[in-house]
Amino acid sequence: SQNDQPTTENPLLDLSGLPRFAEISAGQVEEALDAALATSRAKIAAIETQCPTASWASVASELQDIEEYVERVWAPVSHLNAVRDTDQFRAAVETCLPKLSAFHSEVGQNLSLFEGYRQIADSDDFNALSSARQKIVKNALRDFRLSGAELEGPDRERFREIVSELSTLCNQFDQNLMDATDHWVLDIDSESDLQGLPQSVVELARQTAKDASLDGWRFSLQAPSYIPFMMFCENRSLRQKMYEAYVTRASDQGPDAGQFDNGPLMVRILRLRAEMASLLGFAHYAQYALEGRMAGS
Numbered sequence: 001s002q003n004d005q006p007t008t009e010n011p012l013l014d015l016s017g018l019p020r021f022a023e024i025s026a027g028q029v030e031e032a033l034d035a036a037l038a039t040s041r042a043k044i045a046a047i048e049t050q051c052p053t054a055s056w057a058s059v060a061s062e063l064q065d066i067e068e069y070v071e072r073v074w075a076p077v078s079h080l081n082a083v084r085d086t087d088q089f090r091a092a093v094e095t096c097l098p099k100l101s102a103f104h105s106e107v108g109q110n111l112s113l114f115e116g117y118r119q120i121a122d123s124d125d126f127n128a129l130s131s132a133r134q135k136i137v138k139n140a141l142r143d144f145r146l147s148g149a150e151l152e153g154p155d156r157e158r159f160r161e162i163v164s165e166l167s168t169l170c171n172q173f174d175q176n177l178m179d180a181t182d183h184w185v186l187d188i189d190s191e192s193d194l195q196g197l198p199q200s201v202v203e204l205a206r207q208t209a210k211d212a213s214l215d216g217w218r219f220s221l222q223a224p225s226y227i228p229f230m231m232f233c234e235n236r237s238l239r240q241k242m243y244e245a246y247v248t249r250a251s252d253q254g255p256d257a258g259q260f261d262n263g264p265l266m267v268r269i270l271r272l273r274a275e276m277a278s279l280l281g282f283a284h285y286a287q288y289a290l291e292g293r294m295a296g297s
Contacts, residue, residue, distance in 0.1 A: 012073055019076040026088035029077050033096045036073040037103050040066045051116030059116040085178055101164040108147025117141050155279050162276045173265050180249040180260040181221045189216040196234035221246050
């Protein structure tokens with residue numbers, strides 16, 4: 001079919017082995033996601049016809065395969081967005097997030113699928129399923145409710161809007177944090193300030209400075225630089241400088257105060273989470289979040 005065509009050309013759609021990270025480019029992201037979602041929607045339409053007489057094999061197992069397929073296509077994109085940070089890749093992810101969110105909302109609020117899982121749970125065969133499969137079915141029913149499957153009319157639509165906006169805001173939050181982490185550096189000219197640092201860390205700092213056409217040593221807030229600096233550097237005032245820069249990243253405090261500030265985003269995220277929880281009848285977001293977690297409170 002047409003949806004299967006890009007498989008050989010687009011490395012994101014080749015799931016025969018491990019992700020081909022080196023071959024993945026920003027221009028392939030939207031094409032891959034569109035193809036994966038089209039394939040998944042067609043398969044879901046076929047599953048829906050099985051829902052009135054649903055069984056583990058005809059509905060639950062099939063839907064699990066679809067969810068895993070979408071996850072395997074998107075996971076390399078999500079990973080690369082965190083480690084290979086370019087404007088083009090960011091733009092591709094920002095374009096795709098609403099599409100991905102819409103798909104998950106469609107599945108989570110699909111009443112046919114919800115009914116299919118209820119059929120499985122209520123059937124005589126349910127007790128014959130392994131405890132793991134019973135748990136999967138129970139969790140799926142819980143997740144349908146937590147996705148707003150039982151909401152109606154404007155509430156149902158509003159829930160989808162909130163989920164979509166939250167995915168965009170949380171992505172922006174992560175990007176601000178990455179930008180703040182990348183932005184601040186500590187340049188050292190005096191070798192005496194390097195007391196206590198392992199040679200490998202000193203060499204990395206010298207190379208980082210050299211790459212920036214500087215003499216001396218450059219330390220950053222990236223983990224391979226920050227962690228050993230905080231553990232081994234004997235200069236207390238420099239450790240304090242590094243620490244303050246690290247703990248105030250993407251805020252209205254510290255050396256880069258206000259530059260990548262996540263404060264307003266956090267307020268918006270908290271408001272939307274509270275509204276989402278309220279739509280589902282929870283007293284607050286924490287109560288909603290704990291529904292799917294092992295912690296009781």
